[in-house]
Amino acid sequence: MTTLSAYRHPLSERLYSGGAGADAGKVLKLAYEAISNLGSSDSYTPTKHELFAMHLKSLRGEAPEPFGDDTLLAATAFWSVFPKHFAVPELSLDDDGEVMFDWSPSAGRMVTVALRYDGRMSYAARLGGGRTRHGTEYFNDAFPAWLGDLLSELGS
Amino acid sequence: MMRFLRGLATYFRNWAANKVRVPLRAEESVTRFVFRTEHLFKDGRAKPKAFMPETHPATGEFELSVCRLEGCPEQRTWHVGKTCRRDVALKARADFPADVAFQNQLHGFRAPEPDYAEHAILLGWPPADGDKSHRMSIAQALADAARVHAPPT
Amino acid sequence: MAAPRHLNKAPIREGLISLQFEPVPMDAVKEFSEAIASRYDNALDIWSHAFELQLGQATPTRNERSANGRRFDSPKEGSPHVVLVQRNSFIFSRLQPYSDWNDLRGAAQPLWNLFVEIAKPERVTRVAVRYINAMTLPLLPGEDFSKYLTASPQVPPGLPQAVSGFLQRIMTHDSRGNLAVVTQAFEGAEATGSADITVILDIDVFRNTQLSPVDAQVWGILDNLRDFKNNIFFEHITEATMELFQ
Numbered sequence: 001m002t003t004l005s006a007y008r009h010p011l012s013e014r015l016y017s018g019g020a021g022a023d024a025g026k027v028l029k030l031a032y033e034a035i036s037n038l039g040s041s042d043s044y045t046p047t048k049h050e051l052f053a054m055h056l057k058s059l060r061g062e063a064p065e066p067f068g069d070d071t072l073l074a075a076t077a078f079w080s081v082f083p084k085h086f087a088v089p090e091l092s093l094d095d096d097g098e099v100m101f102d103w104s105p106s107a108g109r110m111v112t113v114a115l116r117y118d119g120r121m122s123y124a125a126r127l128g129g130g131r132t133r134h135g136t137e138y139f140n141d142a143f144p145a146w147l148g149d150l151l152s153e154l155g156s
Numbered sequence: 157m158m159r160f161l162r163g164l165a166t167y168f169r170n171w172a173a174n175k176v177r178v179p180l181r182a183e184e185s186v187t188r189f190v191f192r193t194e195h196l197f198k199d200g201r202a203k204p205k206a207f208m209p210e211t212h213p214a215t216g217e218f219e220l221s222v223c224r225l226e227g228c229p230e231q232r233t234w235h236v237g238k239t240c241r242r243d244v245a246l247k248a249r250a251d252f253p254a255d256v257a258f259q260n261q262l263h264g265f266r267a268p269e270p271d272y273a274e275h276a277i278l279l280g281w282p283p284a285d286g287d288k289s290h291r292m293s294i295a296q297a298l299a300d301a302a303r304v305h306a307p308p309t
Numbered sequence: 310m311a312a313p314r315h316l317n318k319a320p321i322r323e324g325l326i327s328l329q330f331e332p333v334p335m336d337a338v339k340e341f342s343e344a345i346a347s348r349y350d351n352a353l354d355i356w357s358h359a360f361e362l363q364l365g366q367a368t369p370t371r372n373e374r375s376a377n378g379r380r381f382d383s384p385k386e387g388s389p390h391v392v393l394v395q396r397n398s399f400i401f402s403r404l405q406p407y408s409d410w411n412d413l414r415g416a417a418q419p420l421w422n423l424f425v426e427i428a429k430p431e432r433v434t435r436v437a438v439r440y441i442n443a444m445t446l447p448l449l450p451g452e453d454f455s456k457y458l459t460a461s462p463q464v465p466p467g468l469p470q471a472v473s474g475f476l477q478r479i480m481t482h483d484s485r486g487n488l489a490v491v492t493q494a495f496e497g498a499e500a501t502g503s504a505d506i507t508v509i510l511d512i513d514v515f516r517n518t519q520l521s522p523v524d525a526q527v528w529g530i531l532d533n534l535r536d537f538k539n540n541i542f543f544e545h546i547t548e549a550t551m552e553l554f555q
Contacts, residue, residue, distance in 0.1 A: 018325065112204050
């Protein structure tokens with residue numbers, strides 16, 4: 001009998017723990033292709049394009065904030081494991097070059113994450129009812145469970 | 157005598173540098189000018205990014221520039237918004253009570269500039285080597301309290 | 310399920326230990342790489358890629374890449390293995406021929422200790438064990454997969470039962486906070502004339518942690534994960550499968 005777990009672990013959380021052989025590469029490819037085609041992915045491609053567009057704008061000097069290559073890699077890696085059942089965030093760039101992801105389904109409720117080139121994630125949340133959270137974590141190629149909890153509470 | 161004069165000169169130099177700061181009152185409102193559309197949500201509300209402080213080039217301290225609304229007619233406020241920066245076009249302004257800043261342990265002071273007497277700054281942000289997430293949390297509080305207005309056409 | 314026992318011809322294609330930690334500077338990765346380079350015949354940079362796609366264009370218009378790690382294989386001494394080290398991860402992997410867990414663990418630990426001494430990562434944030442099995446099964450067309458697999462994908466009884474390929478990935482966990490991603494994949498019978506098919510059973514077990522890199526608990530958790538992996542493996546196969554690997 002297969003039952004529903006009480007824990008939330010998105011299907012795309014950290015596809016695999018790495019691997020050196022050809023079979024590891026084969027399994028990764030199969031899983032990635034299967035997961036990336038799940039559901040409606042149309043709304044997710046523009047975000048990836050938006051990241052590249054922001055990066056290019058910075059390189060061309062059309063934006064005052066720096067957007068380095070390492071930051072782009074970190075942001076696209078984060079986006080590739082972002083679960084598709086959460087709302088798409090709105091993007092901006094902070095003065096220190098960190099990519100900012102914002103979710104806010106309504107006034108008074110929002111989650112903001114700033115992602116640095118080395119995976120450091122600074123986050124802040126307003127969850128309604130006077131509840132706020134903020135802290136610092138690291139992104140290690142796996143979609144962070146704490147962020148999933150915040151977004152679930154936000155109703156995103 | 158010379159030592160006295162040198163001391164007096166140092167005193168006035170320090171006074172000019174630290175200029176007597178007039179604090180903002182909790183009852184007054186201020187506004188944050190928004191120059192980038194990506195600093196607004198698609199539904200028109202202000203993002204926290206619009207309220208993230210900048211580093212003062214001389215002091216290295218974080219500060220947030222705002223415009224005092226008290227005694228400032230609408231037309232004047234919009235004129236200041238459109239002219240205080242020549243390099244970018246004004247997209248919106250986000251009004252909020254100064255008290256929200258004080259509730260988040262910030263301090264507000266008048267900081268008039270040439271042709272911009274209404275200029276003020278919010279200080280007291282967690283420092284650069286401190287917790288960025290705390291700055292983000294304060295910015296969220298300000299964004300949440302703000303009412304956004306588009307420039308008149 | 311099959312009763313757990315040692316398998317002389319275990320279908321293991323790769324067994325690995327993976328440790329993730331808060332990022333260390335690239336210079337530290339390079340210093341570690343220089344320290345062990347002489348022990349291996351092959352060393353390669355691990356590259357990160359970023360492609361830019363302009364809207365409306367199908368081909369990338371810009372390709373950026375930067376080295377963010379190093380891969381070492383073909384050790385000059387000791388059992389064959391691969392070391393992959395990046396700014397936030399250390400992986401020690403045994404490809405075929407695989408020996409046993411003690412051999413894998415015993416070879417990985419000194420290298421990890423050296424890495425910690427040089428790179429000084431602050432916290433281990435994820436500990437994982439992954440085993441990829443490629444099971445060659447003498448299954449004939451029309452035969453039930455359940456002859457060899459206890460949890461192969463099920464086709465509803467009212468539909469044609471012939472399956473020419475499948476990919477099944479489940480995520481589960483045990484009561485100790487260990488998580489597992491179990492993948493079964495069958496890409497179809499190969500056109501080699503052989504009656505055998507190959508089914509991959511990939512078991513990736515891990516736990517998120519906040520441990521000092523020198524904490525003995527890291528290796529205790531790895532042993533724990535290995536036990537969980539074994540349990541998963543034996544629960545997925547039948548006695549008939551076991552006989553193939555004795």
